[in-house]
Amino acid sequence: MDGDDSSKDLRTQSFSGVGLACRRGGRLVFTGLDFSISPGGALVLRGPNGSGKTTLLRVMAGLTHFTAGHLAWDSVPVEDPDSHAARLRFVTHLDAVKPALTVTENLAFWTALWRGKEASIAAAMAAFDLTRLAEFPARLLSAGQRHRLALARLLVAPAPLWLLDEPGNALDTASRDALARAIADHRASGGMVVVASHEAAFVENGDTLDVGLFTPKIASHWSDDELSGAAE
């Protein structure tokens, strides 16, 4: 039931990571990475393709395992993935939309799961200009409309931390503005936002974190040093 009143204490929360390192497919994607977001803050992840923005977002969400460092929420180390998950919303490349359900039904499902209020569904649809499509099965939506439906999920049940992976993909100008507004509102009420994007448009006065400015290192389970005497 803490989902319900989490909106109240948005302001008191902060999120940070220290010395994070992550290995994917045998290569070290990043190492020694620090970040910190305070209430109302925003962090824009930048970096060329393949620099590790998506990976870092998944680490922040607790989905991907990291090899060193730690995450902290209000200075308390993040340990239980479920309770960490309850305080964040993650919009990924995949939009988790069920084609057979209508726009409203899609949102209603997530609202129920996240114990949000029924009433917020209409507001979320309005924010992303989906109201007129409310009774359309999602299979009839175009790429941008589907993506807007995924974004509308951010608003059905409040959560302090938003993780957005290239949220501008496929959006038209009006929808980009709507997204920027939603982000600004969320921050104004004390929420935090992390955006991985090649365009800066959505976030005003956010911090910037350059991901992957170092040469990626090879990383098997063990470093060369550790292996040195092993296979002789």
Added chain:
Amino acid sequence: MDGDDSSKDLRTQSFSGVGLACRRGGRLVFTGLDFSISPGGALVLRGPNGSGKTTLLRVMAGLTHFTAGHLAWDSVPVEDPDSHAARLRFVTHLDAVKPALTVTENLAFWTALWRGKEASIAAAMAAFDLTRLAEFPARLLSAGQRHRLALARLLVAPAPLWLLDEPGNALDTASRDALARAIADHRASGGMVVVASHEAAFVENGDTLDVGLFTPKIASHWSDDELSGAAE
């Protein structure tokens, strides 16, 4: 074998459509739509989300059936979908990349299928900064790297008409420049480009076509008029 020398006569070709109408899921997406592209020309499709840009590109590719109007190539009506397909390349939202094959193997397959030259593979990879990733299995690529691999397919075997659906998605600045360069080179050698995009950056001096500026009409197989006397 005509794929081989199609590059020679790029200049002489033009592509146009007259009075196109298309129905999807029982609704008329567009109707009475005309366009025309001359050699070296470019057409930018604009319109809010859901206005029918993707649908129009699929119609141009001969994939989606249209209910009225016709397409013409060099003023000759397009009839056989296979021979029309041989003169175009289509980059869609889906990148048709096989995760189990390396970057080179992915490109080599399409080169063979389209009867392109082996040598062009290296050039295509260089154009989209994939050379360092040549021997990487595609499953290790990030979103932007995968999309660059899809774009590199444009260069492995020449075809006069490029259809690009939101080609800028997930690309970093350097890759956007590379894409803009590829498009400019293609047009300089007489090729044609159609781009559906919410950003104009990739095309210089292109024509613009606003898709879906009229109110969509309802269309089952039959209009109400046609049905009027049917079920009494």
Added chain:
Amino acid sequence: MSVFTSILARDLRLAIRQSADSLTVVAFFAIATVLFPFGVGPEANVLARIAGGVVWVTALLAALLSLDRLFTVDFEDGTLDQLVLSGEPLSFIVLGKVVAHWLTTGVPLIIMSPILAVTLHLPAEGYLPLMLALLLGTPTVSLVGAVGAALVLGTRRGGVLLSLLVLPLYIPVLIFGTAAVEAALTGVSATPMLSVLGGFAVLALTLCPWATAAALRQAVE
């Protein structure tokens, strides 16, 4: 429990909206069973001899086929990421999906089974034990299958790999399930076999949702 019911409700709604789905599971069950008289020949005594086993094996294969896609769609469209991030116990969510699966495929199989038993010339006294055995056995089938379905997420040809993982685990269910039918035909009480099947179901209910949740977590990593 609200998680459980909202998952259950959504999956049931999806199943009803695409009602052809559970019908086709039953259709597979029927067709695969009907293949046997073609393959084995139509002699009634041979068929009657193998009827219980054939119905059980095809029921297992039918359940397996439908389990194949239990999580695949959610995995591919990103829903699974979101479910793992729901902040609710993942094993409850899993349980909701498994119960929806059982209601839409297991129950139709049970209802269908006596009809197929007739075409295979199973003696009438075998019908009730067959249905009871299926009633107690199919929940285990769904629960164990869910673990397998979660493990093979992200592999190509998951379906075949799934059967490799899961079919061996079905063997005990199969043995006691057919033994129950056998017992009834030879006039012995089927109760001991049925209670073993019930025991399997309880065991599966306590272990499988947890194991499935763990498998799903590593699938989205």
Added chain:
Amino acid sequence: MSVFTSILARDLRLAIRQSADSLTVVAFFAIATVLFPFGVGPEANVLARIAGGVVWVTALLAALLSLDRLFTVDFEDGTLDQLVLSGEPLSFIVLGKVVAHWLTTGVPLIIMSPILAVTLHLPAEGYLPLMLALLLGTPTVSLVGAVGAALVLGTRRGGVLLSLLVLPLYIPVLIFGTAAVEAALTGVSATPMLSVLGGFAVLALTLCPWATAAALRQAVE
């Protein structure tokens, strides 16, 4: 023909790179067959009586399971769009994929079959006709299955619907396939049955690639 060979080469390469795939088809074949002694009981004479039929039925089901995903991956990742737009006859492309499928699943099944026949106590004179019948029958299975796989693209739970569409069409193959084994066991020549199977294969080869291509075209529309 270069289209055909490049498709064939790519699909074979993909299959080898994920060699677990064709292994799992064979594994399914083996496990499903081995389930029968558990379901039916271990008596050698009963098993011998049904051996040919069981091997054939499980081979069909194994092929079906692997056919399920023949086009799905290409459909979902956009490759199919590109193949339809290749400008080459789509039926050649289809043929390339089907041949690759048959080489990676049909052939291993044929090689595996005598081993399974032994476990089901099939008399030794049945081995050769069984393998020959599978050799002539499995191409039809792959070809017909390809039509079904193309038709169900884009449905949820395609696998089960696929079996509803395709298994009935396998019935003639099954009948003549088991009849060939039966004939050899009773000392009659199996040649007439084998030539009917060959006839089916020729018929399927002329019709199915075309029908599959039509189905694929409408799937990407």
Added chain:
Amino acid sequence: MHRFANPTQFMRIANAIYPWVAGLAVILFVVGLPIALVTSPPDYQQGQTVRIMYIHVSSAWLMMMIYGIVAGGSAAFLIWRHPMANLVAKASAPMGAIFTGLALITGMLWGQPMWGTFWVWDARLTSTLILFFLYLGYIALNDAFEDSERGDRAAAILALVGSVNLPIIHFSVEWWNTLHQPSIMKLSGDGVKSSVDGAILLPLFLMMGAFTMYYLAVLVLRLRSELLAAKIRNARMSQVAVDAAVGQPAE
């Protein structure tokens, strides 16, 4: 062809023939049933069971004719994209499935007294069973898609592929020697010859005619119903989508 593609024109013709086929169906049943059930003599070989034939052969004939119509409609739909042809196919298929079921069951009811078994795996029986499954597959495929137009096209292709089965059903009794009766009719140089007595042929033809007219009459009703459904969909869609988001210039 294009005249029939317009539903109003098509239904004008259909509605015009409706009273005739419906009336004929009633007359043929009223005349045919008493002859089939009472006045016609028992067969010298098959005795009274010959009365099953009047239903069995009529259903079998109809199931094949309907499949022909389904396949033909599907072909027209795929080649010329005539939705009306598809509608005819779609409206016929469930009836075809039911008549196939009827042919199978009456055949089994006839087989038990005649051959001593309900079922043998001979070519005609097997190919009839396959026809039944093809009908079921057509129906299942038709509503397996979220986009109903895709279902239409996929099912149409299946119907065309399955039409290979039709000649097999018909000629199976000649190509393989089976338990099943060979054809009653033989077309030879000097016209239609029959091996069967006229007293049995008369009720047979009456019943076949009655079944056929019945099918045509019900088909008209089902087409009306399908077109009404299309009208309802149109009306529904226009209510939802009059202002549905899409295509309006961004203000």
Added chain:
Amino acid sequence: MDAILNYLNMDGYAAWVWPAYGLATVALVGILVQTRRTLKTREREFETLKSSRRGGQA
């Protein structure tokens, strides 16, 4: 009476002949009833839709 019973008995084939006719009747009547019923419900639905739209416009 005997004649009728004798007729109904069909020389001992009653168990095969009558079910055949019975099932055929059920099938034919069933299709007809089902078809007419959906037709009627759709007609009614269409009428209400039409009248409600007219009401909306007024």
